[in-house]
Amino acid sequence: MVVSSRTSRFIAYAAMVSAALLQPLALFAQDPDPLSRLDPNTRFTVEVIIDSARVAGVPTRPLLLKALEGSAKHADNRHIVAAVRSVFHAELDVRVALGSALDESEWTSAVSALQSGVPLEVLSKFRGDHAGKPLTRALVVMTDLIQRGVPMTEASSAIMQLWQRGAADGDFYGLWKNVEQDILSGQNPGTALQQRIREYPGRLTPGSKIPPASQEPDNSSS
Amino acid sequence: MTEPKAAIAALTLVLLAPQGALAQIASKLEAGSITTQQEGEVPSSVFSVAPGIRVDLPYFALAAHGSAWLTGQQWQIADGTLSGTLLTPTFNHLRGEVIGNASRAFFDQSLANDQLDAQARLHVLLSQNGGFWVGGGVARPWRIAVVSAVDVTGGGAWKRVGDATLSGTYTNFFFTKVAATRDSSGTTQSCAARSEPLTITSSNGASLTSSSAAGSNDCRRQSRFSDLEGSVNWAYGWLELTGQAGYRFGDSYDVTPDSRRWAAGTAVLWITDRVAAVMGGGRVPTNPSRGLPARNYANFGLMLSYSSIPRTTVPVAPMTLAAVKYFEVRSLATGTQKITVRVGGVETVEVMGDFSDWTPLVLMRRGRDMWDITLPVTAGVHEINLRLDGGPWLAPPGLPTRRDSFSGDVGLLVVP
Numbered sequence: 170m171v172v173s174s175r176t177s178r179f180i181a182y183a184a185m186v187s188a189a190l191l192q193p194l195a196l197f198a199q200d201p202d203p204l205s206r207l208d209p210n211t212r213f214t215v216e217v218i219i220d221s222a223r224v225a226g227v228p229t230r231p232l233l234l235k236a237l238e239g240s241a242k243h244a245d246n247r248h249i250v251a252a253v254r255s256v257f258h259a260e261l262d263v264r265v266a267l268g269s270a271l272d273e274s275e276w277t278s279a280v281s282a283l284q285s286g287v288p289l290e291v292l293s294k295f296r297g298d299h300a301g302k303p304l305t306r307a308l309v310v311m312t313d314l315i316q317r318g319v320p321m322t323e324a325s326s327a328i329m330q331l332w333q334r335g336a337a338d339g340d341f342y343g344l345w346k347n348v349e350q351d352i353l354s355g356q357n358p359g360t361a362l363q364q365r366i367r368e369y370p371g372r373l374t375p376g377s378k379i380p381p382a383s384q385e386p387d388n389s390s391s
Numbered sequence: 392m393t394e395p396k397a398a399i400a401a402l403t404l405v406l407l408a409p410q411g412a413l414a415q416i417a418s419k420l421e422a423g424s425i426t427t428q429q430e431g432e433v434p435s436s437v438f439s440v441a442p443g444i445r446v447d448l449p450y451f452a453l454a455a456h457g458s459a460w461l462t463g464q465q466w467q468i469a470d471g472t473l474s475g476t477l478l479t480p481t482f483n484h485l486r487g488e489v490i491g492n493a494s495r496a497f498f499d500q501s502l503a504n505d506q507l508d509a510q511a512r513l514h515v516l517l518s519q520n521g522g523f524w525v526g527g528g529v530a531r532p533w534r535i536a537v538v539s540a541v542d543v544t545g546g547g548a549w550k551r552v553g554d555a556t557l558s559g560t561y562t563n564f565f566f567t568k569v570a571a572t573r574d575s576s577g578t579t580q581s582c583a584a585r586s587e588p589l590t591i592t593s594s595n596g597a598s599l600t601s602s603s604a605a606g607s608n609d610c611r612r613q614s615r616f617s618d619l620e621g622s623v624n625w626a627y628g629w630l631e632l633t634g635q636a637g638y639r640f641g642d643s644y645d646v647t648p649d650s651r652r653w654a655a656g657t658a659v660l661w662i663t664d665r666v667a668a669v670m671g672g673g674r675v676p677t678n679p680s681r682g683l684p685a686r687n688y689a690n691f692g693l694m695l696s697y698s699s700i701p702r703t704t705v706p707v708a709p710m711t712l713a714a715v716k717y718f719e720v721r722s723l724a725t726g727t728q729k730i731t732v733r734v735g736g737v738e739t740v741e742v743m744g745d746f747s748d749w750t751p752l753v754l755m756r757r758g759r760d761m762w763d764i765t766l767p768v769t770a771g772v773h774e775i776n777l778r779l780d781g782g783p784w785l786a787p788p789g790l791p792t793r794r795d796s797f798s799g800d801v802g803l804l805v806v807p
Contacts, residue, residue: 203748235796237749238774242784244797252796274771274805281793281803305772309803313791316800338807345791 203237211236211246218250218257226269227260228276259283266293278308285312291325295332303338307331310345317349318358327366340369418444421669423690425460437462439469439690447736452476470496486514490528496683505533510543523548539567551716555625561617568614568645616641618676629757631659639676649685650676659694661758667694714779716760718787720804728768728806732787735760737779742787744775744804751778774801 204212215236222229235256239249263271263279266289271279282292295304311328315321331340344365351361419442426436443456457471472494479487489511496504510528517523527544545562620637636654639646655673662668672689717733732740732754740754740762747766754762774795776784783799786792790802 234745234749234774238745238795238801239797241743241749241751242795242797242799248797255796272771277772277774278803284796285793306805309772309791309805312793313803316792316794 203233206240207236207249208246211249214250215253218253222257222260225261225264227257227264228273230273231256231260231277231280255284256280262289263292265289267296274305275308278305278312281312282308285315286321287311287315287325288321291321291329294329302332302335303341304332306338306341307336310341313345314348314358314362317352319348319362320359323359323362327362331366331369336369344369417447417694418442419456419669419692419694421690421692423672423688423692425686425688437469439688441690441692450478450480452478468497470494484516486516488512488514488524488526507531507533508541508543521548521550541566554627555623557621557623559619559621561619563615563617565613565615568612612644614641614645616645626758626761629661631661631758633657633659633671635673637676647677647685653685655688659758667758668692669694712785712788715777715788718777718789720806722806723765726767727765729763729765730754731761731763732777733760734762734779739778739780741778742775743778743784744773744801746773746775768804768806770806773804773806775804776801 204215207215215232219229219232222232232253235253236249239252244252259280260276262283263276266283267275267279279292279295283289295307307328311324314324314328327344328341331344347365347368348358348361351365352358356364421439421441421443423439423441424436425439438461439458440461441456441458443454445452445454452475454474454476455472458469459466460469461467472492474490474492476491477489489509491509492507494504494506494508508528508530510526512524512526514524515522523546525546527542530541530543532540542565543562544565545560547558547560549556549558551557617640618637619640620635622633622635624631624633626632634654634656636652638652639650653674653676655671655675657669657671660668660670669692670690672687674687675685677683677685714736715732715734717731719731721729721731723729730742734740740756741751742754742764743749743751746768752764752766754764756762774793775787775790776795776799777787778784786800786802790804792800792802795801
């Protein structure tokens with residue numbers, strides 16, 4: 170077959186364009202030894218914690234990622250080890266509060282909630298059959314609201330009731346978005362949540378006492 | 392080499408080598424055709440080459456542009472403008488702006504014009520996505536023999552909707568015009584009632600009476616008209632489209648039929664992160680303050696943009712999240728996520744997160760202030776950080792956040 174010079178140039182250009190387009194995906198080839206970014210002593214300590222997690226039956230990847238995050242942010246070795254250990258302890262607490270039947274996202278969001286100051290007993294109220302309920306989104310929004318200054322009791326009360334009464338993923342996101350905007354506009358965080366939660370009539374009473382999950386009416390059919 | 396050719400060559404060299412400058416620079420070199428309907432005042436159709444350069448500092452911008460026309464076999468410099476803009480920091484949603492321009496039109500001795508103009512504006516920012524402004528100023532033509540100083544007042548509003556920015560302006564022009572006794576539609580007008588002796592200073596400084604300057608049929612007239620103009624700018628990735636249309640209110644004496652309404656469009660196609668093709672065309676109305684007639688135009692050009700900013704020499708404030716106008720994560724059909732950031736005035740934008748094993752990834756610049764990257768990110772909750780120009784790692788705007796155990800925050804990205 171005779172290939173003209175124009176055709177061969179076209180093929181060469183097409184190959185170069187394809188290579189350029191595929192380049193970003195190549196960035197994600199897994200590093201075979203990601204912990205090599207740590208100094209030997211820190212690496213050893215982190216590996217011990219990861220082994221402990223493996224024995225305890227809690228996820229190990231969040232521990233590895235926390236170490237890599239600390240390394241990328243140029244944290245000192247002491248802080249990296251402390252952060253990894255903190256995640257490990259939080260995972261043990263999450264298992265006590267919610268059990269082990271969690272997916273990776275639920276583990277991550279539950280650990281975030283605990284580390285943001287949500288008490289174990291509040292987190293444990295999310296335990297039970299949460300199939301079809303957006304546990305991840307609920308915990309992510311609660312974590313953010315607490316970090317933005319909403320009092321922990323108000324945030325956890327509102328989010329948990331919203332979750333127990335069958336709020337959808339979009340409800341949590343909408344609530345968070347509105348409260349965030351109000352806070353950025355200068356409103357008191359607690360007030361912002363109380364006002365915005367009223368936009369969910371029949372579902373919530375801000376600041377009301379959280380009933381035990383077992384006494385909650387089943388609104389899934391309504 | 393003739394003088395215009397030498398000037399064009401020198402300008403081109405300057406525009407093609409903006410590297411190493413001390414501020415952010417955008418330079419443009421456009422070529423195209425211009426046609427007018429007013430025979431005798433300017434060439435009816437010319438080929439135009441228009442270079443321009445703009446230098447941006449945080450609170451000051453300087454711009455220069457000009458054009459050269461090919462008429463017959465001869466190049467001739469047509470006009471040139473030097474502009475400066477001074478901006479105040481935003482305080483309580485308010486921002487002040489002072490704009491000054493100096494321009495000279497060379498292309499026709501009968502329309503030769505030097506002009507200085509200044510405007511002040513007060514901007515009110517209602518949010519990151521909208522605002523309005525009011526302002527006023529004066530334009531002072533020096534050699535033009537048909538209008539006095541032009542008072543300009545007006546206001547405008549803008550609103551960002553998705554990837555588009557909508558804006559509308561209303562501008563009043565008020566000036567004294569040395570008018571012919573025929574209006575723009577050719578109807579004979581009587582100026583006896585409003586005629587009065589007029590003294591005009593010519594380009595060589597001599598004082599002329601109205602009869603000797605513009606003929607015995609001329610008279611002096613207070614003129615005013617208003618322009619209502621709307622525009623849409625849509626920028627997405629490597630493409631920017633701008634369309635604008637306007638209508639001029641005023642009586643037939645002040646508004647010529649060819650300037651009653653106008654429309655124009657421009658497309659900017661970013662070929663690389665620093666080079667763009669610019670093409671456009673349309674119609675512009677008369678500009679009485681500069682003595683420019685209405686004209687149709689079509690052009691095509693190249694824009695070279697954004698030399699690097701040496702942070703050690705330019706007093707640029709540290710970039711913060713406030714500089715990020717837009718952050719979006721969009722799922723693509725391929726199972727990947729496209730992260731798009733709109734932020735101007737930076738040289739690098741990076742993200743990292745658990746999805747990259749906390750390895751920083753550099754976003755590609757797409758156009759003036761758009762950056763993006765496409766990543767394979769699985770469904771679930773992911774931690775993500777954003778960094779501008781090598782500064783601190785920040786939680787991207789528009790995402791829930793949490794503390795990161797290292798004295799900072801991370802964004803929590805939930806991929807459904």
